[in-house]
Amino acid sequence: MQPVLSIASLSKTYASGLTALNDVSLDIRKGEIFALLGPNGAGKTTLISIVCGIVTPTGGTVLVDGVDAARDFRMARTRIGLVPQELHTDSFETVWATVTFSRGLFGKPPSPAHVEKVLKDLSLWDKRKSKIQELSGGMKRRVMIAKALSHEPDILFLDEPTAGVDVELRRDMWALVHRLREGGVTIILTTHYIEEAEEMADRVGVISKGELILVEEKTALMKKLGRKTLTLNLADAMETIPAELGEWALTLKADGNELEYEFDANAERTGVPSLLKRMSDIGVGFKDLNTRQSSLEEIFVNLVHKGRGEG
Incomplete structure (x- = not known):
């Protein structure tokens, strides 16, 4: 199936010498919800602005449902709705x-x-x-979305759509996004609230310093890069971790009443059962256990740090 939006080798260097985008390529499928994540200044808004014809790229192409956005701007733009970060509209109109x-x-x-x-x-x-001018900030944000949907676009860009709005309105917008997707609209959103991406997105792209460092199905990303933490509530407190458990790199917590084991998906079927068996063999009992999956936010932070060359 032809992607509804195809971005190829897109770059943008400003006159100041700042490279906002560097060779970004991305295909968006029809009817999906795609979350573009990145820190401030990563290039998210520049990318959206180029696709929407607000900023001229230095190089690369944008096809909107097969239409070249540079050659046939009017046709391409009619298929796109944009909800920008800024609340700008005529205050004196209804x-x-x-x-x-x-x-x-x-x-x-x-x-x-x-x-x-x-x-x-x-x-x-x-x-x-x-x-x-009589509306609250949250209501003004809704008006911006209404403007973007007024011409029945096939693709909707939401650039930080819930910035500065309350939790209830945020939930309302999430529900609206799902309804739009059910109607065939493709949604591309940028957000600082990573729980939005975790809640809504089918795929996630991470951009850092103008480069797209990862594009992945959300569930596959969390399974592949996410980590789990096993917490064991011990039957009896211990002062030190027995040498027999040294190979699992455990951490002793809660005044010696808890053992914590962090592992990835590959160790779930091997490391955990062998740990529990070894504990049983040496007589270390536990009253309860629970596991916690790492969040998309933790994965995002780690990816951005790696992209920056940080530890």
Whole structure:
């Protein structure tokens, strides 16, 4: 299947000499939710801005559903909706007028029914006659999403969509993203809230210093790079770890009442059973045990540190 968005060898160097993107290539599948993660200044917004025609690349190509974004900008752009980080819109217009006008900008015929649906989906219907300046920050964020959806795009970019909004609104937006995906819209989001990527994304890309250092299915990434921690609540406290358990690199915690063993997916079927057997053989008992999977945030931090050459 042809990707709905194909980015090839994209680069951007500014006049100052700053290289914001360096040879980035990425294919996005139709109907997927793709999370682009990276620290501040990594190049996330530059990448989105190039795809949306806001910034001119130094090199490379962008195909939007097979349409060259440079050669046929208008056709490519009509297929894209963008929710930028900044809240910028006419403060003195009403919500209804703002969203309707945005639809017209893309050459779409008037459709009050579609605008009504978008506003209702975003819990903005009761605010349709309110001026933008009268809305809270969270409501303004919803208006930005409504503007991006007004022309019925195939691809929706969400650049830090929940920055500065409360937890309840964040959950509402997650639910909306899932509904959009069910309707066939492809979602590409950047976020500092890595739990958003963990909650929603099908695939994850990590960008650092302008380079795409990893693209992976989320579940495969967490299985491959994630680590687990086994915590054993001991039946009797111990002062030191027995020499017979030395090969597992255990850590003694909670005043000697807990043993902690960190392992990767490869050791789950070998290291853990052999550890428990050895403990039984030498008479070390435990009352309870639990395991914890490393989060996507921990994986992300480790990847970025490796990308920077840090320990």
